[in-house]
Amino acid sequence: KWKEKVFSGIQPTGTLHLGNYFGAVSKWVKLQNEDREVFYSIVDLHSITLPYDAKKLEKNVLLMTASLIACGINPERSTLFLQSQVPEHTQLSWVLGCLTTMPRLGQLPQFKEKSATLKDVPLGLYLYPILQAADILLYKATKVPVGEDQIQNLQLAHSLARTFNRQYGETFPISEVLVQQDCSSRIRNLRDPTKKMSKSHPDKRGKIDITDTPDDIVEKVKKAVTDCTSQITYDPDNRPGVSTLLTMHSLISGLSPEEICEENKLLDTGRYKLIVAEALVEKFTPIRQEIIKLMDSPEYLSKVLQEGQKKAHLIALETWQEVASKIGT
Numbered sequence: 001k002w003k004e005k006v007f008s009g010i011q012p013t014g015t016l017h018l019g020n021y022f023g024a025v026s027k028w029v030k031l032q033n034e035d036r037e038v039f040y041s042i043v044d045l046h047s048i049t050l051p052y053d054a055k056k057l058e059k060n061v062l063l064m065t066a067s068l069i070a071c072g073i074n075p076e077r078s079t080l081f082l083q084s085q086v087p088e089h090t091q092l093s094w095v096l097g098c099l100t101t102m103p104r105l106g107q108l109p110q111f112k113e114k115s116a117t118l119k120d121v122p123l124g125l126y127l128y129p130i131l132q133a134a135d136i137l138l139y140k141a142t143k144v145p146v147g148e149d150q151i152q153n154l155q156l157a158h159s160l161a162r163t164f165n166r167q168y169g170e171t172f173p174i175s176e177v178l179v180q181q182d183c184s185s186r187i188r189n190l191r192d193p194t195k196k197m198s199k200s201h202p203d204k205r206g207k208i209d210i211t212d213t214p215d216d217i218v219e220k221v222k223k224a225v226t227d228c229t230s231q232i233t234y235d236p237d238n239r240p241g242v243s244t245l246l247t248m249h250s251l252i253s254g255l256s257p258e259e260i261c262e263e264n265k266l267l268d269t270g271r272y273k274l275i276v277a278e279a280l281v282e283k284f285t286p287i288r289q290e291i292i293k294l295m296d297s298p299e300y301l302s303k304v305l306q307e308g309q310k311k312a313h314l315i316a317l318e319t320w321q322e323v324a325s326k327i328g329t
């Protein structure tokens with residue numbers, strides 16, 4: 001019944017770190033290349049839910065656009081656009097907000113984590129997953145490729161779709177959440193492997209950006225915290241440090257983590273780190289160079305977003321009109 005459509009979003013907080021790359025963007029590229037209809041949004045309205053620098057945001061949007069293109073998102077095949085340029089996202093989020101409750105939002109792990117250290121919690125942070133649901137439903141997406149940290153937020157999107165459909169008639173598909181199956185795609189902070197790699201973790205040395213120089217990459221991988229076992233084994237629950245190195249290596253090489261363990265069974269973690277660092281440098285050097293090149297053409301990057309806006313807006317407007325007529329506004 002539903003046409004297959006892929007939607008996902010990323011916040012324009014500068015460039016991508018390896019968690020974003022391996023957990024999400026590498027999958028986006030794959031889906032695009034499988035010739036599916038794909039929508040990828042730079043979700044700037046999400047990024048203002050926590051304190052940010054308005055002057056930097058504009059540059060960060062361009063940097064994220066360049067980063068996505070350098071990673072293989074082809075604007076001819078993907079609709080790549082800026083969330084705030086399509087006003088129906090916020091319009092639909094209001095309607096969806098009227099269909100859920102405060103306790104339902106308050107219990108979401110991402111909200112709890114992000115608000116834990118704040119004295120005053122912005123309302124926008126609380127509404128974040130509602131806007132995320134609107135992003136997805138506006139395009140009637142059937143597949144949503146994300147990292148595993150997003151699963152609970154997407155369950156909320158599903159329940160909002162069901163509630164809307166029940167109340168106003170069949171309107172939205174229940175999307176399938178695409179999370180990496182073969183190995184855990186949760187990339188851990190290299191200095192604090194019990195936590196995920198994220199822009200917001202205070203220890204920046206535990207995060208590798210795709211724009212890091214080869215020296216930075218080698219340095220960060222060398223200092224990655226593993227544990228007191230020197231053997232290379234894949235065990236994400238009990239050995240998150242070395243397992244994150246194996247996950248990244250596996251996703252680059254196409255070999256399974258077990259195959260990589262077998263291949264490197266004579267090495268200790270110290271020597272193995274050098275191999276991982278080398279693989280990362282080889283993978284990300286051409287991407288970094290492409291980003292530098294693209295950042296020299298800000299007009300081109302803005303044009304890509306404008307073209308994306310036109311394509312996205314056509315669909316968003318159609319869904320919004322359907323919603324507006326159903327809810328009686």
Ligand code: ADP
Nearest residue numbers: 011019020023024146147186187196197198199
């Ligand atoms: P961040 O979590 O760094 O603020 P975003 O919220 O913009 O980044 O997330 C963009 C995408 O990257 C999401 O699909 C998210 O699931 C994925 N992602 C973020 N961090 C990681 C990680 N450490 N491991 C795997 N996927 C991740």
Ligand code: NA
Nearest residue numbers: 110149150198
């Ligand atoms: Na996130």
